[in-house]
Amino acid sequence: MNRINMDIIRWGIIGCGDVTEKKSGPAFSKVPHSELVAVMRRDAAKAADYAQRHGVPKWYDQVDDLINDPDVNAIYIATPPDVHKEYTLKALRAGKPVYVEKPMARNAAECEDMVQASRDTGVPLFVAYYRRSLPYFVKLKELIDTQAIGEIRQVHITIHKTPYPEEVGESPQPGWRVQPELSGGGHFHDLASHQFDYLEYVLGPIQQAKGIARNQAGLYAADDVVQAVFAFESGVVGSGSWCFATNGVEQKEEAVLLGTLGKITFSFFERFTISVETEAGTEEFLLPYPPHVQQPLIETIVAELRGEGRCPSTGETGLRANRVLDWITG
Structure with missing residues (x-):
C-alpha cells in the first residue's frame, strides 16, 4: 500500500x-x-x-x-x-x-x-x-509482553447478560445488532469481534476456532448463546461463553489469562481494573477510559x-x- x-x-x-x-x-x-x-x-x-x-x-x-x-x-x-x-x-x-x-x-x-x-x-x-490503543489495553499488553504472569497458557472469556430492554416486553423492538442481514449475526458478532481482534493483537494469530451458536430465547433471529474453543499459532488455547438471554442473577463479563506464574483478570467492556495475581500477591491497575474512547x-x-x-x-x-x-x- x-x-x-x-x-x-x-x-x-x-x-x-x-x-x-x-x-x-x-x-x-x-x-x-x-x-x-x-x-x-x-x-x-x-x-x-x-x-x-x-x-x-x-x-x-x-x-x-x-x-x-x-x-x-x-x-x-x-x-x-x-x-x-x-x-x-x-x-x-x-x-x-x-x-x-x-x-x-x-x-x-x-x-x-x-x-x-x-x-x-x-x-x-x-x-x-480502538482497544488496541486505549491506555487500559496498552497496559494489559505491556503486562503480557513483560511476562508479568510468565508464559501465557490459556485465555477464558465470559459474557453472560440479560436481554436488552428493547428486546423484551409486549412490543419488542430488537435493534440492528440482532438482525443478521444487517449485522452478520447478533450480540456475539458485535462484542466478540472486539475480543478476538485484541487477543490476536497481544497473543498472535488464531489458527483455528470452533463453536456452537444457538437461539434459545426466541427474541430475535440471531443467535443468543455461543460456546467456542480456539487455538493460537503460539500454542495458547482459549475458550469462551457468550449468553445474552440469561437471568438477572447470572450476569458476568470477565476475561482471564492463565500463565505459568499467575493469572490476569480483566474486562473488555467498561470495567477499568486489571488484576494481576502471582505468588507474590495481587496487584491492581486502575485505568479509566478517556472521554472519547x-x-x-x-x-x-x-x-x-x-x-x-x-x-x-x-x-x-x-x-x-x-x-x-x-x-x-x-
Whole structure:
C-alpha cells in the first residue's frame, strides 16, 4: 500500500448515529491536524441536527455527495455493517482513506473484498478496533509482553447478560445488532469481534476456532448463546461463553489469562481494573477510559496519513476478527 502524506485530515462521517455522539465524533476535531468537516445521514433532519450540535460546517443526506465533497479527504463509516463494503469501496475508489466501524463487515468474504480494494487503489483502510490503543489495553499488553504472569497458557472469556430492554416486553423492538442481514449475526458478532481482534493483537494469530451458536430465547433471529474453543499459532488455547438471554442473577463479563506464574483478570467492556495475581500477591491497575474512547486510535490514523507513524488496526487485521467469527458460527 502506498504511504500517504496529508497535511490536515478533513473527515466526513457516513452515518452520524449514537456511536459518533461521544465515542468517536468529537475526537476528529480534538486530534491535532484533524477536523470534522461534514456528516451524512439518510434522515436529513437528523443530519442537520448533528451538524448544528457538534459545530460541523456541512451535512448531507446522500452518501455520494459526502464522498465527492472536495473538502473531505478521509471518510469514517459508522453505519451498520450491511453497507460497510459498499461505502468503503466507493470511498477508496474516490481516493479517500477509510476508517470503518467494527465489525468490519458482515463476514470475512466482504472484508476480503474491502482489503483487496485498498490494495488495488493504494488507499489506506483502517478499522475501529480502538482497544488496541486505549491506555487500559496498552497496559494489559505491556503486562503480557513483560511476562508479568510468565508464559501465557490459556485465555477464558465470559459474557453472560440479560436481554436488552428493547428486546423484551409486549412490543419488542430488537435493534440492528440482532438482525443478521444487517449485522452478520447478533450480540456475539458485535462484542466478540472486539475480543478476538485484541487477543490476536497481544497473543498472535488464531489458527483455528470452533463453536456452537444457538437461539434459545426466541427474541430475535440471531443467535443468543455461543460456546467456542480456539487455538493460537503460539500454542495458547482459549475458550469462551457468550449468553445474552440469561437471568438477572447470572450476569458476568470477565476475561482471564492463565500463565505459568499467575493469572490476569480483566474486562473488555467498561470495567477499568486489571488484576494481576502471582505468588507474590495481587496487584491492581486502575485505568479509566478517556472521554472519547476512539481518540487514541484516531491519533494513530492521523499520524499515519501524515507520514508520521502507523495505525495498529488495519483492514488486514480487521479481516482476521471476522474470519474467527465465521469459523465459530458458520
